[in-house]
Amino acid sequence: MPFVGRKRELHQLAEVLSRPPVVVLLEGEAGVGKTRLLHELHWPPLTIGRCHPMRFPYGPVVEALRDASPPRDLNPITGALRPLLPEVAHLLPPAPPPLADRQVERHRLFRAVLSLLGSLRPITLVVEDVHWVDPDTRELLAFLARCLPAAVNLVLTYRAEDLSHPVAEMLAHLPPHIDHAEIALAPLDPGETAELAEQLLPHPGDLWPLSRGVPSAIEQLARMLAEGRPPGTPPALRDAVLLRLASVPLAARMLVQAAAVLGEPATARTLAALAGVPPERSERALAEAVRRGLLVESAPGRYDLRQPLARQAVRDSITPAARRRLHRHLDAPAPPQGTLSPREEQVVRLAAGGLTNREIAESLVLSPRTVEVHVANALRKLGLTSRRQLRTT
Template identity: 70%
Template sequence: MLGGLMPFVGRERELRRLTELLARPPSVVLLGGEAGVGKTSLLRELGRPLLVGRCHPMRFPFGPVVEALSGSSPPPGLNPVTGALRPLLPEFGPLLPLAPPPVQDAQVERHRLFRAVLALLDALQPVTLVVEDVHWIDDDSRELLSFLSRRLPERAALVLTYRPEDLAFPLAALRSQLSPDVTHTQLTLGPLDEQETALLGKHLLAGYPEPPDLWRSTLGVPFAIEELARALADGGLPGATPPAVRDAVLVRLEGLSAAGRRVVQAAAVLDEPSGEPSLAAVAGLPPEQAERGLAEALRRGLLREYPRRTYGLRQPLARQAVYESITPATRRRLHHRVEAPAEPRGAVSPREEQVIRLAAEGLTNREIAETLFLSPRTVEVHVANALRKLGLTSRRQLPKDLGGLLTDPGSHSTSPALTQSTAEV
């Protein structure tokens, strides 16, 4: 059974960089990275006092800033304007000056509240204010952070964490408003590499008889690594999807439009990264709807773009979670579209497109068969059919980038491009 904090692995360079930036206040650091990549863990390793507040999907007015300030210890002799914080921080009642008399103008009252937060930060410095998950920030907190970022005290730092795939907070506008005296930097945290993943797995599964290859299932996302290791340590089957990973993926899937969900389901059934025409065909969507659904799935971080203009789930565990959520009847229809020849018959089917893309990368029929879990004979048939439909006589004629060949009817072949079925899932 796993317990305690996850070991800190593979973030030494990012930690040094973040430490350097916070050592030169006033500074603003924008720390981005996909869900579960380890932004909070990185901040925890700073080894310095932090005032941390978190944004929530419910978006409470001033919620993250109030949460952060409630963890502070106000010193005596505060600026009288900090009394305006009494309604937001009642737990500090005796420590704050008396509230100033109310004013009739709401904008003046708001400005006084913003000045009160700034005055409290000034009294608390040196101070690092951290607002996590600003992709969920409420409008009031967003305006307050914009105000603070332009007027940070000389020994204060502001750190904002966010998921790029969910971001609505205008980071570009915030950066453009910063004072020249404020250092500002944007850091992006990526997944762990294969060696770092193995090291983290070794820590998490100490004593496990034969630690599995966690990289293939997680692609280095620490949250997925930890949850998979936890499931294995608790006696789970190696191939099972950890419940926490499954739930996180399905919550994001439910947030998509119908077209977005169908494109993601098609990607899960295709398994290997596939081109937009194949995704549209398997999803049963006309091109315009498939394009919008794909764009949404990419923007929300469920799908990612791979080389050669192909698209797929971000990691195998996510693909597995989506695949398992598809009802049996719908799954059968999706699989039928993968294997069925496209209409008109001159077009390349989704399975043929997968095979021909791997052939263009130089894989042999046996290597393609192993990748797609097909027989070498089936691969041979698919290659031959795809070459014929594309008007080619040899796989040596395949270009490295098949995008134009598969989507432009006039590029190499008189055969029409892959045509999407419009049958409903």
């Protein structure tokens, strides 16, 4: 895939890594291009391992070092890595005898990794997808970060919305001689999205509204168009969204589903009413949905899914029974306190934007007469006498 719109971040990363030892945290949502950015580096050499959702002990470090070409005359302690690295065991010293104390043996293993990295310098150890890090690797990385040899860097990539613990905590314990940097990789802007799309496909149209600038989504949308298929939710994006949705508490999941059905930014109160989540649970549920990147505050006090493709993925996953329940709540009358129902609030927002009843009806798949009733009820509840006054509410 063409490399577009990352010159500033690439320069920043290369500049930081040119002054080892340094620890770099590279953050960005799924598909935003963290791995691609790393592969654009020409120096220093990288050795890369990836964390896995199944969280294998020391898995990413084993992956990174199993193809190493260490020099001769290694520190004897590196022999402790023979069981973990059978691919290069013949290049390592003999394995030391086992120790009775598990913690002491673990410390010896950590020192062995540190010594092997030192023998490979200059080198940058990259551990990707740290949001899936296993407990053993997490402790090893914390150890390495505090003890990096000269000419050795450590880069950790992660998705903040899927992180169960703050990786930044290790930065607080770094010794003075080890520098650090945090780089956040944002989606492409509309111009960069157009540039990438045009390099992938002649006359692709505007893919930014659907992709919101995520390069992997742009690539998959372009592939769909090239194959003559209508652009839809790419399977990788759909699966990532649904896996994240399945991992949050039920109340948060219900708010996300309500936002998907509503199809436009809504207040926390509207989402909670539509989802049927009690007020005492909705605040925490909303915070969790936002923390996990399922909902974003697209306008002050209003929440929506991050992109239309994610909204469609969630909407398609809702069971028929749940969809009927949501639509019943959407069309239910407001409580007697005079507040607007979710549907009335939705109609008011469109009317305030200047749409006619017929245009609102087409947008919400309602009859113009139903829209007329909703507008009249909303004006009465808001104490207004003119539709024009909605634009100032």
